[in-house]
Amino acid sequence: MVENEIKQILLTQEQLAQKVAELGAQITRDYQGKKLMVISVLKGSVIFLGELIRCIDLPLVVDFMAVSSYGAGVKTSGVVKIIKDLDMPVEGYDILVVEDILDSGMTLSYLTELLMDRKPSSIKIATLLDKPERRRNTMKADYVGFVIPDEFVVGYGLDYNEHYRNLPYVGVLNPAVYAGK
Ligand code: IMP
Ligand code: MG
Numbered sequence: 115m116v117e118n119e120i121k122q123i124l125l126t127q128e129q130l131a132q133k134v135a136e137l138g139a140q141i142t143r144d145y146q147g148k149k150l151m152v153i154s155v156l157k158g159s160v161i162f163l164g165e166l167i168r169c170i171d172l173p174l175v176v177d178f179m180a181v182s183s184y185g186a187g188v189k190t191s192g193v194v195k196i197i198k199d200l201d202m203p204v205e206g207y208d209i210l211v212v213e214d215i216l217d218s219g220m221t222l223s224y225l226t227e228l229l230m231d232r233k234p235s236s237i238k239i240a241t242l243l244d245k246p247e248r249r250r251n252t253m254k255a256d257y258v259g260f261v262i263p264d265e266f267v268v269g270y271g272l273d274y275n276e277h278y279r280n281l282p283y284v285g286v287l288n289p290a291v292y293a294g295k
Pocket of ligand 2: 158273
């Protein structure tokens with residue numbers, strides 16, 4: 115049963131919904147009159163993206179990008195690889211990159227540098243979760259849902275080995291699940 119694999123529920127469905135609505139309202143205020151492109155970093159951010167864009171009351175376009183820095187483990191390898199690039203050119207757009215979690219910061223620093231070269235009007239970052247204790251660079255997000263402690267979390271889009279993305283809450287994964295891997 116999934117419940118045995120989750121040590122603790124960190125963020126409930128209600129807390130998540132309320133915070134995402136707040137972020138959406140803030141983004142709606144900040145992006146008045148801009149040309150907004152929301153870029154979702156696959157796959158972890160898809161639930162957050164889906165909820166967030168429904169709380170943004172502005173015209174916007176959405177595109178997807180997939181990068182990998184983890185493989186199958188729970189620790190970053192430090193190597194970021196593009197698995198799927200954007201379909202649309204970003205020149206002239208005000209980009210909002212949507213991430214599930216800002217951890218070491220390697221993924222987002224690589225991504226923002228790459229996107230900068232394509233001449234968008236601006237780039238900002240919205241992350242649902244932030245684990246500042248693990249940062250290896252100066253990466254900061256412009257919109258942060260929740261700052262969380264250094265524990266491996268799953269649910270609401272976040273996975274361990276592609277599992278648990280469908281949990282409606284964010285929970286701490288029981289270390290027994292990945293012990294010895
Ligand atoms: P970073 O490059 O170390 O900042 O890693 C960001 C990516 O690592 C996120 O988009 C997640 O896919 C993954 N990640 C980092 N911490 C966790 C976690 O606690 N649970 C699930 N995935 C995580
Ligand atoms: Mg992941």
